[in-house]
Amino acid sequence: xxxxxxxxxxYGEKVAVDHLTFxxxxxxxxxxxxxxxxxxxxxxxxxxxxxxxxxxxxxxxGKRYAELKDPLKYIGALLDAKAMHGGRSAYxxxxxxxxxxxxxxxxxxxxxxxVGLTAVAKKRAKGFSLGMGQRLGIAGALLxxxxxxxxxxxxxxxxxxxxxxxxxxxKSLAGxxxxxFVSSHLMSEMALTADHLVVIGQGRxxxxxxxxxxxxxxxxxxxxxxxxxxERLRDVMHEAGITAVSRGDGALEVDGATSExxxxxxxxxxxxxxxxxxxxxxxxxxFMQLTAESVEYHAHTDGAGPQVPGAGWGxxxxxxKGV
Amino acid sequence: xxxAQVLTxxxxxxxxxxxxxxxxxxxxxxxxxxxxxxxVLSKNEFENMDAQDRLAFDxxxxxxxxxxxxxxxxxxxxxxVVSNEYSTGMIRMSLAAVPQRGAFLFGKIAVATALALxxxxxxxxxxxxxxxxxxxxxxxxxxxxxxxxxVIGGGLYMTLIALFSMGVATMLRSPMLxxxxxxxxxxxxxxxxxxxxxxxxxxxxxxxxxxxKIMQVVPPLDDDAPYGPWGGLLIMVAWVVVAVAGGYAxxxxxxx
Numbered sequence: 001x002x003x004x005x006x007x008x009x010x011y012g013e014k015v016a017v018d019h020l021t022f023x024x025x026x027x028x029x030x031x032x033x034x035x036x037x038x039x040x041x042x043x044x045x046x047x048x049x050x051x052x053x054x055x056x057x058x059x060x061x062g063k064r065y066a067e068l069k070d071p072l073k074y075i076g077a078l079l080d081a082k083a084m085h086g087g088r089s090a091y092x093x094x095x096x097x098x099x100x101x102x103x104x105x106x107x108x109x110x111x112x113x114x115v116g117l118t119a120v121a122k123k124r125a126k127g128f129s130l131g132m133g134q135r136l137g138i139a140g141a142l143l144x145x146x147x148x149x150x151x152x153x154x155x156x157x158x159x160x161x162x163x164x165x166x167x168x169x170x171k172s173l174a175g176x177x178x179x180x181f182v183s184s185h186l187m188s189e190m191a192l193t194a195d196h197l198v199v200i201g202q203g204r205x206x207x208x209x210x211x212x213x214x215x216x217x218x219x220x221x222x223x224x225x226x227x228x229x230x231e232r233l234r235d236v237m238h239e240a241g242i243t244a245v246s247r248g249d250g251a252l253e254v255d256g257a258t259s260e261x262x263x264x265x266x267x268x269x270x271x272x273x274x275x276x277x278x279x280x281x282x283x284x285x286x287f288m289q290l291t292a293e294s295v296e297y298h299a300h301t302d303g304a305g306p307q308v309p310g311a312g313w314g315x316x317x318x319x320x321k322g323v
Numbered sequence: 324x325x326x327a328q329v330l331t332x333x334x335x336x337x338x339x340x341x342x343x344x345x346x347x348x349x350x351x352x353x354x355x356x357x358x359x360x361x362x363v364l365s366k367n368e369f370e371n372m373d374a375q376d377r378l379a380f381d382x383x384x385x386x387x388x389x390x391x392x393x394x395x396x397x398x399x400x401x402x403x404v405v406s407n408e409y410s411t412g413m414i415r416m417s418l419a420a421v422p423q424r425g426a427f428l429f430g431k432i433a434v435a436t437a438l439a440l441x442x443x444x445x446x447x448x449x450x451x452x453x454x455x456x457x458x459x460x461x462x463x464x465x466x467x468x469x470x471x472x473x474v475i476g477g478g479l480y481m482t483l484i485a486l487f488s489m490g491v492a493t494m495l496r497s498p499m500l501x502x503x504x505x506x507x508x509x510x511x512x513x514x515x516x517x518x519x520x521x522x523x524x525x526x527x528x529x530x531x532x533x534x535x536k537i538m539q540v541v542p543p544l545d546d547d548a549p550y551g552p553w554g555g556l557l558i559m560v561a562w563v564v565v566a567v568a569g570g571y572a573x574x575x576x577x578x579x
Contacts, residue, residue, distance in 0.1 A: 037430060045415070045578070048415075049418070049422045050415055050419065050579040051579070052578060064424040066420070069325075070328075071419065077419060080415075082411075083411070083416050084413055085336075085340060085407055085411045087341055088339045088340065090338035095339075096332045096335040096339070097332070097416060097420050099335055100331075100420045100421050113480055140416060162566045174324055186417065
């Protein structure tokens with residue numbers, strides 16, 4: 001369990017993290033989402049006691065980080081992949097971390113096995129690819145078998161197989177009842193792994209909600225239609241109380257009706273359809289919309305987020321504001 | 324318990340990078356090698372010296388002549404031990420593992436200093452005995468008054484140089500910056516200040532000028548230092564304390 005209370009970090013005039021209050025709970029994967037520069041890494045550094053907060057407080061299982069005895073046994077973190085001495089072997093890198101926290105030597109071999117680096121354990125980290133560095137960083141996080149795990153952008157630089165591996169790893173860690181806190185700037189990645197979502201923009205909390213609620217509230221589903229008899233189709237839909245918006249490419253978009261209803265409606269009136277397809281606006285768009293407006297919106301602690309515009313809103317239809 | 328963990332961890336760190344072997348190895352080889360060379364040359368030169376110079380001839384100090392160059396490798400050792408953490412980003416992992424910053428820093432410094440002391444003492448005694456062998460009948464004996472003090476002092480001097488560098492590197496973090504400031508201090512500042520009598524008084528309080536007094540057995544002709552061998556070493560220790568305390572104060576309060 002990680003608890004943040006009014007956590008704030010100022011660098012001179014610039015506010016990097018602005019009164020963040022939220023809780024990261026055990027047993028689920030919590031995604032920490034925000035565009036680059038939103039304050040995710042700064043927040044994570046404060047969490048580990050590396051940076052001093054200007055105001056506010058972070059507690060790990062109710063304790064300050066500095067109060068933890070052998071902290072790697074409580075919380076394991078992957079900050080950046082290259083946070084290691086390139087001239088040191090993977091084994092020795094992990095060994096010096098293990099020794100500083102009284103973790104037995106055999107655990108080093110175990111985590112190397114877990115991340116699949118046993119074959120290069122004696123090789124110097126200098127020659128590692130970004131993906132291998134990432135795996136070594138993850139091995140470091142797992143070293144103390146901690147109940148809390150924190151990963152800063154773990155999929156960066158990984159190949160598809162590696163990405164798949166880390167997704168499963170995070171899910172299985174949460175499945176074991178551990179607290180998993182993972183940052184990303186990719187909504188699509190979070191949609192696949194996270195159960196809970198904390199969104200920040202410009203250091204402020206924008207959403208603190210379950211993934212299911214976020215999807216329900218933010219992903220607009222609509223039906224796309226094309227017909228050579230577009231005018232008649234519009235009239236028919238209008239009579240049925242359905243509004244359609246025409247797109248630039250000659251297609252119509254309809255909110256609030258299923259493709260089944262629309263297909264049957266067209267059939268009843270013997271209208272020809274060239275396209276009838278259910279669509280779903282991507283979560284990525286919803287996320288961009290949410291964070292782009294973080295300047296104008298105050299923190300939404302209720303998790304509702306700003307209203308998503310109706311049928312007129314879609315790909316390229318709206319300029320991002322405030323960025 | 325916790326202290327023992329930090330010491331074990333730092334020992335693993337220091338022995339698992341090649342720069343340790345290179346810098347300490349170079350410090351020993353250069354100090355001993357150059358000391359032997361200067362000893363040979365001094366022996367040949369001795370016959371051309373006038374009576375006064377012969378009287379002030381200090382065979383012990385001559386065999387430590389390589390220290391002036393060998394200490395530079397010691398500086399690099401001290402700087403790299405600390406600043407490697409920063410230049411690689413390892414510092415974040417290290418401080419996440421050991422959040423008590425005092426324990427981290429003093430654990431690291433203790434291990435590095437103990438290693439430097441061991442190498443420096445071996446270097447100092449080897450320099451002395453090999454240097455004396457080169458000097459032939461001009462040689463000093465380890466049992467002569469003040470000689471053992473000078474030889475042990477030579478080891479302490481080299482160790483304190485490394486320790487001073489660790490303190491400065493902790494303050495500055497960047498290896499380039501630390502070396503860029505330390506090298507001129509030990510290479511250029513003393514000769515420049517020593518050239519003018521007004522600044523010479525200030526120059527003799529520099530860490531290397533004061534500290535190297537411990538290696539002298541026969542005072543030089545123009546000796547006007549207001550301190551003795553141990554007093555000089557104490558001045559150097561004061562410099563070291565200031566550098567390490569400054570490093571600790573900064574590490575304690577700033578973001579990693």
